[in-house]
Amino acid sequence: MKRIVKRIAAHCIVPVVLLTGSVQVVADDATLYQRLGGYDAISAVVDDVVAQIAADEKLGRFWAHRGDDGIAREKQFIVDFIVSEAGGPLHYGGREMAISHKGMRIDEEDWQILITALETTLDKFAVPPRETREVLEFFDSTKADIVEES
Numbered sequence: 555m556k557r558i559v560k561r562i563a564a565h566c567i568v569p570v571v572l573l574t575g576s577v578q579v580v581a582d583d584a585t586l587y588q589r590l591g592g593y594d595a596i597s598a599v600v601d602d603v604v605a606q607i608a609a610d611e612k613l614g615r616f617w618a619h620r621g622d623d624g625i626a627r628e629k630q631f632i633v634d635f636i637v638s639e640a641g642g643p644l645h646y647g648g649r650e651m652a653i654s655h656k657g658m659r660i661d662e663e664d665w666q667i668l669i670t671a672l673e674t675t676l677d678k679f680a681v682p683p684r685e686t687r688e689v690l691e692f693f694d695s696t697k698a699d700i701v702e703e704s
């Protein structure tokens with residue numbers, strides 16, 4: 555027990571402001587999942603981004619005429635995907651990015667609308683600069699599999 559306490563004390567700590575407004579302290583080498591505030595925080599971010607892009611004049615075409623349950627299922631897959639990629643305790647059971655987006659003809663302008671929506675959400679939830687950068691880098695790492703047209 556002593557050794558564990560020592561090891562934890564040796565790490566720097568960073569405050570994480572949860573979406574509830576409360577502050578939690580985590581080690582600065584904690585996973586991105588932990589530093590973002592866990593499942594509920596990631597789920598709230600996904601909800602907020604999807605609400606924005608579904609209402610967008612151009613990007614909204616991908617969510618038009620889709621059933622509520624289909625959208626809820628897709629959102630759950632996106633949460634699972636981000637949680638598992640960020641080091642969280644979930645298994646992503648959906649399809650790979652290249653397969654699930656193939657043929658949708660997602661273009662550069664669509665992508666920029668998504669990223670602007672994501673930046674707006676991260677800013678709204680006061681996500682700190684380091685985590686904002688890592689989330690944006692993660693999204694960027696999926697771009698080549700998703701965007702088909704310039």
Ligand code: HEM
Pocket residue numbers: 613616617628631632635647648649650654655660664665668693696700
């Ligand atoms: C402008 C960009 C994007 C558009 C227009 C878009 C659109 C869509 C649509 C319409 C689906 C439903 C596909 C279906 O039901 O067959 C889907 C599925 C999905 N998307 Fe995206 N997407 C975009 C970017 C992203 C990004 C950046 C991620 C990850 C960070 C992502 C993760 C997923 C996941 C996990 C699924 C579910 C895959 C499955 O059903 O197995 N998408 N996307």
